[in-house]
Amino acid sequence: MEFARRSSPYWSARVAVPSIMLQVLGALVPAAIAHVWFFGPGFIFNVLVAAIFAIGGEYLVMRARKRPPEAALSDYSALVAAVLLVFALPSLTPWWVTASGTLFAIVVAKHLYGGLGFNIFNPAMAGYVVILIAFPMHLNLWTAPRMGDIDYQYLTVLQTLTFTLTGSLPDALGFDAISRATPLDVMKSGLNGMQTVTEIRANPIMGDFGGRGWEWIGNFLAIGGFWLLIKKIIRWHIPVAVGVGLLAPATILYLVDPGSQPSPGFHLFSGATILCAFFIATDPVSGATSPKGRLVFGFGIGLLIYCIRTWGSYADGVAFAVLIMNMAVPAIDLVTRPPVVGHSKSGGEP
Amino acid sequence: MSAPTYDLGKLHGGLRLPGHKAASTAEAIRDVPIPAQLILPITQHVGDPAQPVVAAGERVLKGQLLARPEGALGAPVHASSSGNVVAVEPRPVSRRYGDHAPCIIIECDGEDQPLHTTADGNYLELEPEALLAKILDGGIVGLGGAVFPTAQKLMQARSCKIEHLILNGVECEPYISCDDMLMRERAMQVLSGAQVLMHAMQIESCFVVVESDKPAALASLAEAMSALDDARLVLKQVPTIYPSGGEDQLVQLVTNREVPSEGLPSDVGCLVQNVGTAAAIHDWIIGHEPLISRVTTVAGEGIARPMNVRARIGTTIADIVAFTGGYAEHADHLFIGGPMTGKSVSTDRVPLVKATNSILVVRKTSFTGRELACIRCGDCAAVCPVQLLPQQLYWHARADNENRLRDFNLVDCIECGCCDLVCPSHIPLTANFRVAKGRIQELADEKARAARARTRFEARKSRMDSEQQQREEALARQIATAKQAGPADITKILERRKHKSEDD
Secondary structure, three states: OEOOOOOOOOOOOOOOHHHHHHHHHHHHHHHHHHHHHHHOOHHHHHHHHHHHHHHHHHHHHHHHOOOOHHHHHOOOHHHHHHHHHHHOOOOOOOHHHHHHHHHHHHHHHHHOOOOOOOOOOOHHHHHHHHHHHHOOOHHHOOEOOOOOOOOOOOOOHHHHHHHHHHOOOOOOOOHHHHEOOOHHHHHHHHHHOOOOHHHHOOOOOEOOOOEOOHHHHHHHHHHHHHHHHHOOOOOOHHHHHHHHHHHHHHHHHHHHOOOOOOOHHHHHHOOOHHHHHHHHOOOOOOOOOOHHHHHHHHHHHHHHHHHHHHHOOOOOOHHHHHHHHHHHHHHHHHHOOOOOOOOOOOOEOO | OOOOEEOOOOOOOOEOOOOOOOHHHOOOOEEOOOOOEEEEEOOOOOOOOOEEOOOOOOEEOEOOEEEEOOOOOOOOEEOOOOEEEEEEEEEEOOOOOOOEEEEEEEEEOOOOOEOOOOOOOOHHHOOHHHHHHHHHHOOOEOOOOOOOEHHHHHHHHHOOOOOEEEEEEOOOOOOOOHHHHHHHHOHHHHHHHHHHHHHHHOOOOEEEEEEOOOHHHHHHHHHHHHHHOOOOEEEEEEOOOEOOOOHHHHHHHHHOEOOOOOOOHHHHOEEEEEHHHHHHHHHHHOOOOOOOEEEEEEEOOOEOOOEEEEEEOOOEHHHHHHHHOOEOOOOOEEEEOOOOOOEEEOEOOOEOOOOOOEEEEEOOOOOOOOOOOOOOOOHHHHHOOOOOOHHHHHHHHHOOOHHHHHHOOHHHOOOOOHHHHHOOOOOOHHHHHHHHHHHHHHHHHHHHHHHHHHHHHHHHHHHHHHHHHHHHHHHHHHHHHHHHOOHHHHHHHHHHHHHHHHHO
């Protein structure tokens, strides 16, 4: 009898990249709902804009690279990058800002570096930094969270859509009426204005630890992150290391000078810390690969976030921290190579 | 001898795989009858091919020597039954490299007439050296799959200080259960083989290591141990993690010693032998039957009735499968060996050889994932039992960067296949590494050939140079003599020349 030949192992993995990407997207759903709840339907429009430009951009760039577009589109990684980028944007973002960031993320940061698996930089963060520098004003337009007691003008769905498409508000409203400085901005400008942390925290936008609304989104992101940990889609090393890298200096300096240093809890629940720890820094492609390397990589990101927030001119430093550590990955991988069995000098204990 | 003790060391990575062993262990080992024809490859071991000592037309008896070892790491081949040699010719085989190899073909007469023997089986009176020589004559090779000639392995190990004999009953690859069944049914013979080995090696400690998922084998071994009452034998149990049955991995598990890269277990005072090999040694030294049969597992969805059989070496896979009840509906792939490390062959006309621990017939997987780009998830490194970085190796293998592959220790890869099983991008990593290793070997061979050619060339050149020099010196001497000679001598020389030419 004749048989078809194939190489061993006969079995192949049950996991697959597309399902991993879909699970990452699934893990973001609770936080996405919270985002819509606190900051309005703009988030949904942003996701739609980003998704359209991510898919369209990837399709065109794959055609330009003379490769089948479905090969890249079917792994859903472009969608993940698009959604992560949107998490960094205010709910009121004009479409061209979102589109520019998405296109840069997918076309330049991802595909011009060789596509999934070859990109040095985290695409979402690269895209975010480009629009942060190109359109700084639009990225500061955070509305106040819907918490009932904050004095705030809410936009209707139609008004939000109009803003997303045209960048203009209803005639009666100005930017000042709907936008609020983010907690990190409040903290930064307050500290620059020689206020104490206690005085700054009296601002109604501040919640239990971070900002109201933001800290709840953080909670839901953490739930999604823990789910990814349980499903073994991400490993514990990077989230823990990011936390330690950020919280260790924060705790020490807070204990030394609680008047002018925000608490570690504030650092943890403000800005994009939790998003970064579970979803951004854990991008395997642009991160370190070995467990030890991942600890170094995550710690570096946490530490850089702290440094940028404390001494830099930007309120949050997640994107810069991630991109800087992305550059360090080849070096980290080189120095954290695990010892191969049989190469230790002692040869083990007898 | 009571409860088995547990392992000491730990293994990096590895996988818990579904065993698929229940089907083939449901019934006792069955004997495959003598086939009409035996196909005996002359290379059933890792070393140089054995040299046939029989020719077509000759009648041979069961156990008779057919080919004697020659060159490095050789092992003899014996007739598995009596009959007539009809040909010595290349036939399809299930070798790692290449699909055809020279085989001795025997037309069996069905009488199974054994070769007469006068030995008495009392090995304790033999000197260790004599015992080793006798083991070599039995054609015994490592039956775990590596088929390293056992006698040479023992001789090599004798040059080191060996503390422990480790009997490998860790059959970690899915589907395969031939060692399990052997331990259940022939525990006494396995342990007796271990005693022969300890005598040959003059060592006083033997760990018999079995995986925790084989309670019947453990019980049977424990019972045999209490009957033997040999304090040197210790039963050990290790967790069921693939690939803990790899030689170096087992040493690490049992003794917590790392076998050095490109070294051998003997470098850390251990000698590992498969339980099947131990039983084969018993059969040869005490039972006088050389290695002419083995237990093999016939399993997989493509097999109607999975079981373990004892078959004569040289029986074709087709004959064995037919004996067990034939193929089931989905017989798409035939693997010789297990699903992780086995070799897929295109025909079942290949013979069972000493290495064949399993005949696995499986269906075509309905969904084999499309190969995607590596996303550097690092799962492959997490499961690698040798702690390599498969993902980086893959990178360098694709770039054909020999130096980087060396640098990342490709040579230490045991090709267990764990990395393939966790890769979310479905990259055939192990297959890539096999090819890369082959290419590095080729390059090394080419370098060696070039070096040999250069040596030859240089030797020739220096020989020619020295001949040239000698000629020049002789010429110089002649000129000097001629210059010294007077006119009378010259006349003489010329006359001699003249005579010479007239003679012609």
